[in-house]
Amino acid sequence: MAFTISKPLRFGDCDLTGIAYHPAYLSMLVDVNEAMFASFGVTWKELMFERKMGLPTVTMHIEFKRPATYGDVLDFAVHVRKVGGASLDLETIVSVGEHVIWTIQQRIVATSLTDHKSTRWPDDVRAGLSRYLEPTP
Numbered sequence: 001m002a003f004t005i006s007k008p009l010r011f012g013d014c015d016l017t018g019i020a021y022h023p024a025y026l027s028m029l030v031d032v033n034e035a036m037f038a039s040f041g042v043t044w045k046e047l048m049f050e051r052k053m054g055l056p057t058v059t060m061h062i063e064f065k066r067p068a069t070y071g072d073v074l075d076f077a078v079h080v081r082k083v084g085g086a087s088l089d090l091e092t093i094v095s096v097g098e099h100v101i102w103t104i105q106q107r108i109v110a111t112s113l114t115d116h117k118s119t120r121w122p123d124d125v126r127a128g129l130s131r132y133l134e135p136t137p
């Protein structure tokens with residue numbers, strides 16, 4: 001099962017012609033990633049400020065397939081493809097209605113904010129992520 005959430009494309013997310021501006025997409029993606037963790041009861045605020053963990057992205061592969069415009073509602077479907085020792089592979093498919101607008105394959109790595117090295121996913125986070133685990137078909 002994918003984690004799903006919808007977000008409207010606002011005026012400030014678009015260029016002067018009303019077409020989505022791609023850095024705004026990445027900013028929305030961060031909000032979506034944060035919401036996915038919150039959905040299983042682990043907030044980024046807790047991870048960062050109490051457990052002293054970072055969640056940097058190390059790789060991204062993005063494809064933009066169709067333009068989206070001001071006022072469109074973007075439907076995000078986040079598929080957890082793999083939970084490694086410290087890595088997390090996500091594939092997110094973003095649609096407007098029946099049309100796929102953009103897709104991203106992303107790797108996040110859990111790190112310690114003490115030494116900025118990788119650290120294993122805690123068991124509760126691993127269990128939460130596994131709710132959305134769908135290995136690549």
Ligand SMILES: CC(C)(COP(=O)(O)OP(=O)(O)OC[C@H]1O[C@@H](n2cnc3c(N)ncnc32)[C@H](O)[C@@H]1OP(=O)(O)O)[C@@H](O)C(=O)NCCC(=O)NCCSC(=O)c1cc(O)c2ccccc2c1O
Nearest residue numbers: 054055056057058059084085086087107109111116117118
């Ligand atoms: C992230 C690093 C510290 C990893 O280096 P390290 O040497 O500690 O990693 P390991 O060799 O132990 O590997 C662990 C694990 O990760 C996989 N991996 C590591 N690097 C890569 C890579 N380049 N490509 C693919 N995979 C990689 C490796 O295969 C292992 O997988 P396992 O499955 O075996 O676990 C170091 O690479 C680093 O510091 N990179 C820079 C990251 C960065 O600057 N990103 C961009 C901006 S930061 C950012 O986006 C961000 C940071 C935060 O702290 C956030 C915190 C909270 C929310 C959001 C944040 C955020 O968006």
